[in-house]
Amino acid sequence: MARTLTFDQEIANLFYAMDSNPVQACIQCGICSGTCPAVAFMQHSPRAVIAMIRAGQKTAVLASNTYWACASCYACSVKCPQGIDVAAMMYGLKRYALWRNHFRRVPPAADFSRRFVGLITRYGRSYEPALAAPYLWRRGLRGLLDEVRMAAGLLRRGRLPLLPRRIRRVDRLRRVIGQILPAGGLT
Amino acid sequence: MRTYGYYPGCSLERMAASYHRSAVETARALGVELRELEDWNCCGATAYFHIDELLATTLSARNLALAEQQGLDVVTPCSGCYKNMYFTREHLRQDPDLAEHVNTALGEDGLEFRGTVRVRHLLEVLVQDVGLAEIRRRVTRPLRGLRVAPYYGCQILRPRKPGAGEEAPHFFEDLLAAIGAAPVDFPLRDRCCGGSLIVTHRPAALSMVYALLQDAADHDAEVVATACPLCQVNLECYQRQVNRTFGTSFCLPVLYFTQLVGLALGIPPQRLGVGTELISPAAVLAKAAV
Numbered sequence: 001m002a003r004t005l006t007f008d009q010e011i012a013n014l015f016y017a018m019d020s021n022p023v024q025a026c027i028q029c030g031i032c033s034g035t036c037p038a039v040a041f042m043q044h045s046p047r048a049v050i051a052m053i054r055a056g057q058k059t060a061v062l063a064s065n066t067y068w069a070c071a072s073c074y075a076c077s078v079k080c081p082q083g084i085d086v087a088a089m090m091y092g093l094k095r096y097a098l099w100r101n102h103f104r105r106v107p108p109a110a111d112f113s114r115r116f117v118g119l120i121t122r123y124g125r126s127y128e129p130a131l132a133a134p135y136l137w138r139r140g141l142r143g144l145l146d147e148v149r150m151a152a153g154l155l156r157r158g159r160l161p162l163l164p165r166r167i168r169r170v171d172r173l174r175r176v177i178g179q180i181l182p183a184g185g186l187t
Numbered sequence: 188m189r190t191y192g193y194y195p196g197c198s199l200e201r202m203a204a205s206y207h208r209s210a211v212e213t214a215r216a217l218g219v220e221l222r223e224l225e226d227w228n229c230c231g232a233t234a235y236f237h238i239d240e241l242l243a244t245t246l247s248a249r250n251l252a253l254a255e256q257q258g259l260d261v262v263t264p265c266s267g268c269y270k271n272m273y274f275t276r277e278h279l280r281q282d283p284d285l286a287e288h289v290n291t292a293l294g295e296d297g298l299e300f301r302g303t304v305r306v307r308h309l310l311e312v313l314v315q316d317v318g319l320a321e322i323r324r325r326v327t328r329p330l331r332g333l334r335v336a337p338y339y340g341c342q343i344l345r346p347r348k349p350g351a352g353e354e355a356p357h358f359f360e361d362l363l364a365a366i367g368a369a370p371v372d373f374p375l376r377d378r379c380c381g382g383s384l385i386v387t388h389r390p391a392a393l394s395m396v397y398a399l400l401q402d403a404a405d406h407d408a409e410v411v412a413t414a415c416p417l418c419q420v421n422l423e424c425y426q427r428q429v430n431r432t433f434g435t436s437f438c439l440p441v442l443y444f445t446q447l448v449g450l451a452l453g454i455p456p457q458r459l460g461v462g463t464e465l466i467s468p469a470a471v472l473a474k475a476a477v
Contacts (some may be wrong), residue, residue: 037378037379037381037395037398038379038381038384038388038391038395040391040394041388041390041391041394068387068388069384069388069391071379071382071383071384071391071395072233072236072341072382073341073342073345073378073379073382074341074342074345074346075345075378075379077345077346078345078346078353085346087346091236091237091240094236094237095236095237095238095239095240098237098238108386108387108388109237109387110237112234112383112386112387113233113234113235113237113238116231116232116234116235117231117234117235117238117242119229120228120229120231120235120246124228124229125197125200125228125229126197126198126229126232127197128197128198128201128202131386132386135386135387138389146427146428149427150424150425150427150465153424153465154202154424154465157462157463157464157465158201158204158463159201159202159203159204159463160201160202161200161201161202165200167226167227167228168226169226172295172296172297173228173249173296175295176245176249176292176293176295176296177242177245177246177292178295179245179291179292179295180239180241180242180245181239181242
């Protein structure tokens with residue numbers, strides 16, 4: 001008979017390839033939270049998230065902003081005395097949430113990542129203005145003026161790309177990607 | 188002349204064009220040729236990993252396969268690209284099944300990953316391959332005690348890499364000393380700049396940049412040296428927003444290490460892209476007589 005995985009088993013499976021011990025090895029020492037430079041902006045600290053995963057609190061974990069506030073700096077991963085790659089776990093939670101579309105409002109980081117991958121599959125290269133532009137209005141008029149002023153400064157110094165660059169063999173790159181992502185992923 | 192396969196990364200095409208120019212010029216002056224990989228693609232930064240781990244691995248593997256065709260070790264000046272390519276190589280070499288899967292996909296572009304070339308960061312190439320003694324020997328215009336904060340950032344050091352000295356690194360300080368600068372004590376030198384949070388979570392990123400600038404200022408740094416285009420943009424371009432948010436008045440130039448080394452080697456500033464900053468380093472560089 002098929003066995004249903006618990007949430008902590010599912011999460012452990014998400015980063016098995018990353019040379020990490022599973023979250024079950026956590027001793028709740030809190031070093032991950034202590035080293036995290038973004039912890040003040042997280043609803044739950046990394047340590048708390050691991051405890052919640054082990055307690056099976058799937059809905060609360062996925063609803064928290066913790067994994068989206070992770071900048072992937074790996075300070076937690078190299079300091080964990082139990083060999084848990086906490087940053088890889090945050091990546092795992094991002095993928096899990098994206099696959100399940102597990103949010104009512106799409107967080108900016110999820111939207112950012114999707115658009116980033118869309119750019120690569122179209123051009124083969126990244127293009128900063130297309131990534132930053134949709135967020136210009138998020139911080140109000142003052143924020144918009146800040147961005148415009150900075151963009152103008154960069155433009156004057158030749159630092160603002162005006163057009164995305166396309167690699168020469170982009171069609172073949174798309175075929176490579178097609179072998180990895182299911183057809184629906186190539187949009 | 189040492190030759191490497193050069194992977195600039197997307198940021199160096201425009202936003203960090205001065206990093207690209209100074210990397211090529213400075214390397215050449217040190218007997219290193221950076222030969223750009225033909226038709227390289229974006230490494231995916233952190234975004235691919237949010238979507239699909241296998242895709243992230245495959246796209247970095249394509250760039251490694253391109254370097255293998257030329258039989259050259261890959262060197263990149265971008266810390267994010269470096270981390271992605273470095274670990275792609277590690278994972279593929281450790282996991283033949285994964286390599287087989289990735290190579291099936293790469294076959295669509297007539298490429299194959301075999302794991303025969305190494306991945307290096309440009310900072311590492313200067314310190315380890317060229318060597319500090321050689322750099323010291325070639326310095327014609329030492330930076331005369333310019334107080335520089337060596338900003339390592341995250342991904343040169345982490346996750347752990349052999350020889351990176353993650354706990355107490357000093358190779359950046361050593362390099363700065365070799366060109367006559369005075370590396371300042373900079374306790375937060377390996378703390379994250381916020382990376383792409385600057386777009387997706389601005390308040391968090393600004394507070395992270397603020398902490399770094401405050402630490403550099405507290406230790407009387409006159410300039411911050413970086414080895415990553417994203418660190419440079421976050422620390423320089425968002426300084427104004429940090430100042431308004433935290434009521435500070437930082438005016439700290441942020442230069443690439445390749446620019447500082449190039450200046451010490453006597454390369455004219457404009458050939459190193461000096462002058463394209465939002466916060467001009469002219470005053471502090473004049474003081475150091477460069």
